[in-house]
Amino acid sequence: MKFDTIVRGGNVVTPTDTTVTDIGIVGEKIAAIDFGLVADADTRVIDATDHHVIPGVLDVHVHLELPFCGTVSSDDYRTGTRAGARGGVTTLIDFAIPYAGDSLAMAADNWMKKAEGKALIDYTFHICITRWNEHKDQIKGMVDRGFTTFKEFMIYESEGWQSDDRALFGTLEKMKEYGTMLLVHAESARVLDELIARHHTPELMKKYGAQLHAMTRPNFIEAEAIQRVVMWSEVTGGQLYIVHMSTAEGTEIVKAAQARGVPVIAETCAQYLVLNDDVFADKDGHLFACCPQLKKPADSARLWEGLKDGEVSVISTDTCTFTREQKAMWAGDWTKIPMGMPGLETLLPVAYTHGVLDKKISLEEMCQKLSTNPAKIMGLYPRKGAIEIGSDADLAIIHPNRAHKIAPSQMETNADWSPYEGWELSGFARTTLSRGEVIVDDYKVVGKAGRGRWLPRSYAGLAGSNAEPRMSRLSRGPLSPLRAALIESLVSQ
Ligand code: URP
Ligand code: ZN
Ligand code: ZN
Numbered sequence: 001m002k003f004d005t006i007v008r009g010g011n012v013v014t015p016t017d018t019t020v021t022d023i024g025i026v027g028e029k030i031a032a033i034d035f036g037l038v039a040d041a042d043t044r045v046i047d048a049t050d051h052h053v054i055p056g057v058l059d060v061h062v063h064l065e066l067p068f069c070g071t072v073s074s075d076d077y078r079t080g081t082r083a084g085a086r087g088g089v090t091t092l093i094d095f096a097i098p099y100a101g102d103s104l105a106m107a108a109d110n111w112m113k114k115a116e117g118k119a120l121i122d123y124t125f126h127i128c129i130t131r132w133n134e135h136k137d138q139i140k141g142m143v144d145r146g147f148t149t150f151k152e153f154m155i156y157e158s159e160g161w162q163s164d165d166r167a168l169f170g171t172l173e174k175m176k177e178y179g180t181m182l183l184v185h186a187e188s189a190r191v192l193d194e195l196i197a198r199h200h201t202p203e204l205m206k207k208y209g210a211q212l213h214a215m216t217r218p219n220f221i222e223a224e225a226i227q228r229v230v231m232w233s234e235v236t237g238g239q240l241y242i243v244h245m246s247t248a249e250g251t252e253i254v255k256a257a258q259a260r261g262v263p264v265i266a267e268t269c270a271q272y273l274v275l276n277d278d279v280f281a282d283k284d285g286h287l288f289a290c291c292p293q294l295k296k297p298a299d300s301a302r303l304w305e306g307l308k309d310g311e312v313s314v315i316s317t318d319t320c321t322f323t324r325e326q327k328a329m330w331a332g333d334w335t336k337i338p339m340g341m342p343g344l345e346t347l348l349p350v351a352y353t354h355g356v357l358d359k360k361i362s363l364e365e366m367c368q369k370l371s372t373n374p375a376k377i378m379g380l381y382p383r384k385g386a387i388e389i390g391s392d393a394d395l396a397i398i399h400p401n402r403a404h405k406i407a408p409s410q411m412e413t414n415a416d417w418s419p420y421e422g423w424e425l426s427g428f429a430r431t432t433l434s435r436g437e438v439i440v441d442d443y444k445v446v447g448k449a450g451r452g453r454w455l456p457r458s459y460a461g462l463a464g465s466n467a468e469p470r471m472s473r474l475s476r477g478p479l480s481p482l483r484a485a486l487i488e489s490l491v492s493q
Contacts, residue, residue: 010048028435055371056090056394061316069338077118083345083412088396088429096125119452132167146456172238181239181461186225210286223249239461248302255311267314317343342415352427379457393436
């Protein structure tokens with residue numbers, strides 16, 4: 001076979017084994033995985049000796065150029081996708097959120113425009129349902145257009161994004177009908193409002209500053225919301241994906257629900273694995289404000305355990321970048337801090353350094369959580385997410401231990417700070433290939449803006465995928481007693 005590119009002699013992680021071998025690429029696809037592939041005169045040979053070659057990372061939770069908290073998140077599709085590429089990310093999924101009065105189709109069109117001409121890597125969007133009465137009859141049209149994941153927020157009333165139980169329940173019924181999946185930001189809005197109101201005094205703000213962000217969001221705020229929406233998934237049979245899960249309690253609820261056969265999947269983010277709420281006491285603590293906020297070391301430990309055991313299927317970032325100037329909008333009132341952090345550039349380095357090198361997960365498990373599972377769950381597999389013949393040639397080549405010190409001035413993100421500033425992280429991409437094209441070479445971005453493509457999808461979640469063992473067991477799992485009771489009650493009506 002004549003190859004356009006051969007990646008030579010790396011430690012290649014495939015779904016079946018990890019072995020030193022070559023990868024042959026023809027056009028945009030992986031065409032061969034075998035040792036000793038023969039190059040001809042015009043084959044580009046990329047030396048991967050003494051490096052790991054892993055599937056390109058999918059960051060399936062990203063907000064680029066998002067109008068939010070009275071400002072607009074500062075990484076757009078140009079800087080955000082460059083940042084991702086430097087960290088081995090070759091696919092991202094953003095959230096298309098309808099502005100007031102917009103339909104779901106208008107939201108998708110709007111996000112398409114943000115990406116066009118700027119994206120360096122491939123992308124698609126979760127479609128956010130913010131006004132159930134208006135949007136419910138538009139969902140099927142979006143599925144037909146190639147969007148198979150939808151999103152609802154249980155908080156953010158002031159942004160006009162909040163969904164109530166009626167919307168969550170109704171959307172999950174539709175997910176069941178269409179074989180699609182609902183992503184949910186699970187925090188308990190009313191109790192949270194009450195806790196914020198109780199603490200929103202000049203005295204407490206002066207005394208505790210940004211620490212109030214953590215003090216008003218105890219773990220039960222997330223746990224109660226997860227518990228409730230898991231119930232709606234259980235009785236409707238609609239596929240549910242908990243985004244940015246941050247608590248040990250949430251992890252336990254998901255584990256128990258999965259054991260009952262509830263079609264629920266959980267994601268956590270890099271920051272919840274390696275940072276904790278001590279940061280809010282620092283001078284720059286407000287920079288770390290995000291929703292849900294950072295929790296305790298015991299929560300991080302439980303999330304790592306969940307990744308290892310399988311109840312946590314995906315690591316993402318929830319990238320929502322705000323600069324120091326934007327974060328300064330809080331002026332001492334913690335309810336006014338733009339919520340979110342940069343993350344795309346450091347996802348793989350954090351997971352590799354603190355997961356693989358610290359021996360919390362294996363290299364193969366990391367590839368499952370960063371690439372294969374997200375691709376399967378989000379309806380992008382086998383095109384994305386694995387080093388397999390026929391898949392897109394999306395690869396990250398990383399040195400096993402070469403570390404980079406995190407310095408915002410040397411990064412691609414627009415952020416002028418990093419949650420990991422000063423940390424030594426290994427796992428930055430020496431080379432990133434996207435559909436066979438080198439877009440990062442010698443740790444520098446060389447790919448051109450606008451080459452990234454939108455990715456249409458036809459399924460999501462457990463429907464149509466054959467994800468990790470726990471999930472394939474789940475897809476054949478027993479009918480949960482609650483769902484059986486609901487079906488029984490509907491049948492007998
Ligand atoms: O603080 C965060 N997470 N900002 C982005 C919006 C969201 O809730 O995901
Ligand atoms: Zn969220
Ligand atoms: Zn988010």
